Amino acid sequence: MxxxxxxxxxxxxxxxxxxxxxxxxxxxxxxxxxxxxxxxxxxxxxxxxxxxxxxxxxxxxxxxxxxxxxxxxxxxxxxxxxxxxxxxxxxxxxxxxxxxxxxxxxxxxxxxxxxxxxxxxxxxxxxxxxxxxxxxxxxxxxxxxxxxxxxxxxxxxxxxxxxxxxxxxxxxxxxxxxxxxxxxxxxxxxxxxxxxxxxxxxxxxxxxxxxxxxxxxxxxxxxxxxxxxxxxxxxxxxKPASSPGITIRPMRATDATQVLAIYQAGLDTGNASFETTAPTWENFDHGKLQRLRYVAVDFDTGRVVGWVAASPVSSRPVYAGVVEHSVYVDPACQGRGIGRDLLNTLVSASEAAGIWTIQTGIFPENGPSLLLHQACGFRVVGTRQHIGQHHGRWRDVLFMERRSARV
CATH class of the missing domain: 3.40.50.150 (Vaccinia Virus protein VP39)
Known part of the structure; x- marks a missing residue:
């Protein structure tokens, strides 16, 4: 009608x-x-x-x-x-x-x-x-x-x-x-x-x-x-809870430029990832799950100030409920609880989607990220020693995961 x-x-x-x-x-x-x-x-x-x-x-x-x-x-x-x-x-x-x-x-x-x-x-x-x-x-x-x-x-x-x-x-x-x-x-x-x-x-x-x-x-x-x-x-x-002045919403294609800029700023610190250059939006979009990607947006300006996204760890059916994730916050906006807001949103959305395990790898030197993940229910399950070279030196990676108590 x-x-x-x-x-x-x-x-x-x-x-x-x-x-x-x-x-x-x-x-x-x-x-x-x-x-x-x-x-x-x-x-x-x-x-x-x-x-x-x-x-x-x-x-x-x-x-x-x-x-x-x-x-x-x-x-x-x-x-x-x-x-x-x-x-x-x-x-x-x-x-x-x-x-x-x-x-x-x-x-x-x-x-x-x-x-x-x-x-x-x-x-x-x-x-x-x-x-x-x-x-x-x-x-x-x-x-x-x-x-x-x-x-x-x-x-x-x-x-x-x-x-x-x-x-x-x-x-x-x-x-x-x-x-x-x-x-x-x-x-x-x-x-x-x-x-x-x-x-x-x-x-x-x-x-x-x-x-x-x-x-x-x-x-x-x-x-x-x-x-x-x-x-x-x-x-x-x-609606996802967030820090004052911030709104958490699903990531859109129109966010691409800002998302990739924040990604690159994180890589430039040398402690975020083995990667040194942010991918193209095409590759980023292809590798992330459509329903498990969010951005934090400044309420007054509409500017993206952080993002979180998950990727499948395997195409095998047994791993259908296991994902790995990345979370990045604009360096100028860190210390405001934005990373926590994004990660908590991802956890809630993943459980609604039937995900039972979220995992990630973090450099031991990245103290703020380790504290953030521990605060959001992640635990260290092992250390991958000298797993790869980064800027000419071998790096360890702490393997962390969060198991859902609901799924």
């Missing part, structure tokens, strides 16, 4: 709610059996009846968002405002809850419900979830309730969520997903029955999309079963 048609559909539902009707967005049997609407909430009775009647969700993301006093929350596709009002109560008078919706009628409905509830720390914004009307790094938490499945451009939705979240920010949404092995025809029929106009993602597709957009710890918990391998689900993920 086209974006305009979706807006028209929900605008008509909003007008019905404004006239006092209880509205539903799926077939009656699915609504009754699938925990849709206000049935998904345990503690919403204090809110206006009008807000409860207009609920179109498929779960309760607020229950898992772990909202804290003073936080800023954004609800993607806020509809009649129920989740915004619940969030506003959780974050208290010094917090703020925003709702974003593409339907002017839904905004009118939500504003009316906020007025009835006496909520003063809420604001409803007109916009799409693919292009949020909010600045970078402005939210602590993003929630959404059965809206992402309506979008025909889900990568844009999560890219925008990543942009708007602060470092360490949390994503907690209810959505509809499919089992990875669900029959395509049954999956489509079930999705249509519960109102998913743009189709549902399979669990594996959902996790991959979150990882591609930069989120860590993508966890999907299946809830109500709608038949045909389709379920309501709670989706939780986080």
């Amino acid at each position: 086209a974006h305009e048609a979706i807006v028209q559909r929900y605008s008509s539902l909003a007008r019905a709610a404004l006239s006092g009707q209880t509205i539903i967005d799926c077939q009656a049997d699915a609504f009754a059996q699938g925990n849709f609407g206000s049935a998904g909430y345990d503690h919403a009775s204090e809110l206006p009846e009008e807000a409860l009647r207009a609920s179109l969700g498929c779960g309760n993301p607020i229950a898992v968002a772990e909202l804290r006093a003073g936080e800023t929350v954004v609800d993607l596709g806020s509809g009649g405002g129920l989740d915004v009002l619940l969030s506003a109560r959780r974050v208290g008078p010094y917090g703020k809850a925003y709702g974003v919706d593409a339907s002017p009628d839904m905004l009118r409905l939500a504003q009316a419900n906020a007025a009835r509830a006496g909520a003063t720390n809420v604001e409803f914004l007109h916009g799409t979830i693919e292009e949020l009307p909010l600045p970078d790094a402005s939210a602590d938490v993003i929630v959404s309730n059965c809206v992402v499945n309506l979008s025909s451009d889900k990568p844009a939705v999560f890219a925008e969520a990543f942009r708007v979240l602060k470092p360490g920010g949390r994503l907690g949404i209810s959505d509809v997903v499919a089992e990875d092995d669900a029959d395509p025809a049954q999956r489509t029929a079930a999705a249509q029955r519960v109102g998913c106009t743009a189709g549902v993602l399979a669990v594996g597709e959902y996790r991959d999309l979150l990882l591609d957009c930069g989120f860590l710890g993508g966890a999907l918990t299946l809830a109500a079963d709608h038949g045909g391998g389709v379920h309501s689900a709670i989706v939780q993920a986080t």
